[in-house]
Amino acid sequence: MIYTGIYDAKLIYEEAQEATLSAGRLPLNVAAQAQAIQGGFSDALTAVRDHSSSEANAENFADPLSECANQAMQAGVSVPGYPHPVHVGKQRGTVIVIPGGGYSWLSHREWKPIAHAFNAYGFRALVFNYDCASEILGLRPLKQVAWAIGKTRELFPEEPVYLCGFSAGAHVAASVGIHFDDTDWNGDPIFTEVLEELHQPSADPAQIFRPDGLMLCYPVISSGAFCHPGSFERLLGKREHFIAKYGEDTDYERARRWFSLETQVHASMPRTFVWQTVEDDAVPVQNSLLLVNALVEHGIPVEYHLYPKGVHGLSLSTEEVAETEKKRGVDLHIADWFERAIDWLLYSEDSISSTNLECGKNE
Numbered sequence: 001m002i003y004t005g006i007y008d009a010k011l012i013y014e015e016a017q018e019a020t021l022s023a024g025r026l027p028l029n030v031a032a033q034a035q036a037i038q039g040g041f042s043d044a045l046t047a048v049r050d051h052s053s054s055e056a057n058a059e060n061f062a063d064p065l066s067e068c069a070n071q072a073m074q075a076g077v078s079v080p081g082y083p084h085p086v087h088v089g090k091q092r093g094t095v096i097v098i099p100g101g102g103y104s105w106l107s108h109r110e111w112k113p114i115a116h117a118f119n120a121y122g123f124r125a126l127v128f129n130y131d132c133a134s135e136i137l138g139l140r141p142l143k144q145v146a147w148a149i150g151k152t153r154e155l156f157p158e159e160p161v162y163l164c165g166f167s168a169g170a171h172v173a174a175s176v177g178i179h180f181d182d183t184d185w186n187g188d189p190i191f192t193e194v195l196e197e198l199h200q201p202s203a204d205p206a207q208i209f210r211p212d213g214l215m216l217c218y219p220v221i222s223s224g225a226f227c228h229p230g231s232f233e234r235l236l237g238k239r240e241h242f243i244a245k246y247g248e249d250t251d252y253e254r255a256r257r258w259f260s261l262e263t264q265v266h267a268s269m270p271r272t273f274v275w276q277t278v279e280d281d282a283v284p285v286q287n288s289l290l291l292v293n294a295l296v297e298h299g300i301p302v303e304y305h306l307y308p309k310g311v312h313g314l315s316l317s318t319e320e321v322a323e324t325e326k327k328r329g330v331d332l333h334i335a336d337w338f339e340r341a342i343d344w345l346l347y348s349e350d351s352i353s354s355t356n357l358e359c360g361k362n363e
Contacts, residue, residue: 009144024122100167103234160212170219181206223260226286262290282312
């Protein structure tokens with residue numbers, strides 16, 4: 001199913017995924033903790049240690065594989081530190097996947113493979129296509145992603161909506177995560193058209209367009225000294241073209257600052273997960289560092305993973321998305337970012353479900 005919205009934005013929903021979500025698995029570290037607890041241990045490290053030192057404990061450690069333990073993993077196991085029991089199967093929440101491409105094209109390596117990866121862990125995922133063709137994009141991608149969030153809330157009410165963006169797609173995601181109820185750089189309303197498109201002209205933009213969480217992968221963030229020039233030229237054009245489009249009353253530098261997201265962070269932003277590589281050869285690592293520093297300063301919950309090696313655009317860093325000619329090969333260390341993102345999703349109050357444990361240690 002493809003839903004079409006403002007400025008021909010597209011939200012792609014593979015309905016067949018619904019039948020697969022019940023088989024969703026847990027990240028390995030979370031599954032190990034849950035199984036160890038079901039086996040009577042305090043945590044996975046204790047289970048491994050005791051398993052190594054005692055044959056009796058080895059038999060005990062096998063207990064997580066019992067029928068009761070499997071039932072418990074379906075219903076939910078309380079894991080220390082998590083605000084709610086974790087469980088296998090369908091998880092609560094929908095992820096909108098936003099591919100990158102420098103605001104010039106959309107990378108298919110950051111499209112279906114990402115959506116299907118979320119499905120494997122029980123999360124519904126939709127892919128969002130935004131305008132990369134207009135001569136000067138301006139606010140179009142921001143309005144389009146706001147529409148996508150609103151449409152997703154219409155399709156799946158009462159569930160949290162998360163954004164997972166890559167490179168310029170991460171800039172789209174972070175833009176709506178910051179400017180969800182804002183005015184533009186001239187103080188003019190942004191979302192009037194979007195609310196009309198959603199048939200909710202009097203709705204509060206913050207209630208509809210604020211994501212419940214952001215996952216930002218090697219993100220374009222800053223228009224300053226560490227900018228990705230191509231992305232900001234696609235958004236705003238050259239100074240003379242920008243003024244011709246928006247009029248003499250518009251300050252080009254003010255608009256650049258408005259899109260330089262590390263300068264726009266505020267205390268109402270959603271919690272955020274960020275990862276990048278130090279060696280990123282297209283979007284300098286300072287983009288994510290500047291954003292994370294701003295998030296910390298404003299008290300926004302943030303999880304940040306910075307990997308020492310790797311070029312830009314690694315996607316999942318698995319065989320499925322490998323481009324060895326561009327040095328985008330398989331790297332299991334970097335590929336771990338995806339399970340860390342799933343872990344981050346599960347660690348939230350947003351994903352609390354109503355399932356109850358019916359057998360085992362936590363009965």
